[in-house]
Amino acid sequence: MRNEMLLEFDALSVNESFARMAVASFITPLNPTLEELADVKTAVSEAVTNAIIHGYDNFWGCGKHGDMPPASQEIHPGRVRLTCRTEGDLLHICVEDKGKGIEDVERAMEPLFTTRPEENRSGMGFSFMEAFMDDLEVESRPGEGTLVRMHKRIGVGPWIDA
């Protein structure tokens, strides 16, 4: 069976947990194992966070309970688009922003590469997307935005990790 959903939301850090929860609920009919769920949630969180903090530079909002940004801070009004499609046991996720884009995608995907070392970023986001999904593709154009596509087959885990 084929099933698709599309979410579009403001590039705000409060939406990071919303996005991964939405995907987790959407894929429950596929009966994912707990480990598969954790993998998908981590990958979605990485891609969405990147769109928010790198694509649109909306870095604020790292408060305890979702503090509001300082009044002086300008918030980019950009949106993140999250498409999620299941076809049989195959899950496709696409995270798209119309933000600043990536100059050198290959370099950005190297483990530990980050353009925000001073802000507690580790440069592991793409590595986790790669490790936790079966497949990862990144398309980006400076000034135009970034598109991250990921796939994973769901429901192949239980007999491997029982």
Added chain:
Amino acid sequence: MDEFAVIDNCLMIRMPEEIDHHRCGYICEMADRYIVQQRVEHVVFDFEDTRFMDSSGIGILMGRYKKISCFGGKVFVLHPDRQIRRILNISGLGRLVEIVD
């Protein structure tokens, strides 16, 4: 603040249920305040309650590790679940911190 406590020369941090970018700034800021003001030597992160963590958690641990390791301090990780262990191992941080169950 009960998530942060200083016992002897250790800063103990009880990590929240979900650790992502939205929540990590607060933890980093508070931890650094304790490290500087109370001159703690080691930092202990307790993941007992944590059910989700992404690369933001690695950033928190790595940043604190860099701050204290040059003075001989250590980072301890308590009660990581399986996903947190995988994340620590993939990032290579598993080799730098002491993992305790």
